[in-house]
Amino acid sequence: MVGEGGDEGEAVPAGAERPGVPYPSYRSPTTGDTGSMNSMTTTPHAEVLRDRHRNRLPQRLRELTGPVDGTVELPLHIAWSGRTSYSLDRPKSRMTLYRTVLAEGRREDLERFLHHRLLAEQWPVLRRLVSPYIREVWEAAFPELLPRTAPAAANAA
Numbered sequence: 449m450v451g452e453g454g455d456e457g458e459a460v461p462a463g464a465e466r467p468g469v470p471y472p473s474y475r476s477p478t479t480g481d482t483g484s485m486n487s488m489t490t491t492p493h494a495e496v497l498r499d500r501h502r503n504r505l506p507q508r509l510r511e512l513t514g515p516v517d518g519t520v521e522l523p524l525h526i527a528w529s530g531r532t533s534y535s536l537d538r539p540k541s542r543m544t545l546y547r548t549v550l551a552e553g554r555r556e557d558l559e560r561f562l563h564h565r566l567l568a569e570q571w572p573v574l575r576r577l578v579s580p581y582i583r584e585v586w587e588a589a590f591p592e593l594l595p596r597t598a599p600a601a602a603n604a605a
Contacts, residue, residue, distance in 0.1 A: 497581040504555045505589050509564040516563050520545055526552045526561075536566075546570060547577050550586075568593065 506512060514520075520534045527548055534545035549561045567574075571593045575583045587593050 512562040512564040
């Protein structure tokens with residue numbers, strides 16, 4: 449909903465008509481593009497999310513040295529809305545742990561709670577459970593996570 453306000457009849461989102469309070473804007477650290485946070489396009493928002501996840505990436509997958517079995521207790525800054533205990537020995541629990549850490553964890557959390565081998569093994573399913581921004585950033589940084597396509601000869605048979 450758009451209300452009247454601002455200078456010279458400029459449209460301002462409803463609820464943002466307070467005089468003297470500028471509506472926030474965004475400048476992408478990677479492209480330098482600017483855009484109003486109330487923009488009808490999702491480009492600035494998408495870039496913010498990609499940058500957030502890109503900045504958390506380890507340099508190499510091998511830096512992910514978390515446990516491969518047992519139970520993991522996540523701190524509240526990662527698992528802030530409920531369950532905090534996950535069994536790595538149960539596939540659904542492990543998948544939920546990885547999804548949660550990828551979405552909410554900081555770089556040191558990724559290194560502490562995720563293991564490179566388990567991540568690679570689970571990625572074909574996990575990639576469909578995480579946000580597209582997480583998937584894009586991880587697959588761009590680590591091509592070994594990209595889905596493997598069947599060789600052309602096998603498709604021709």
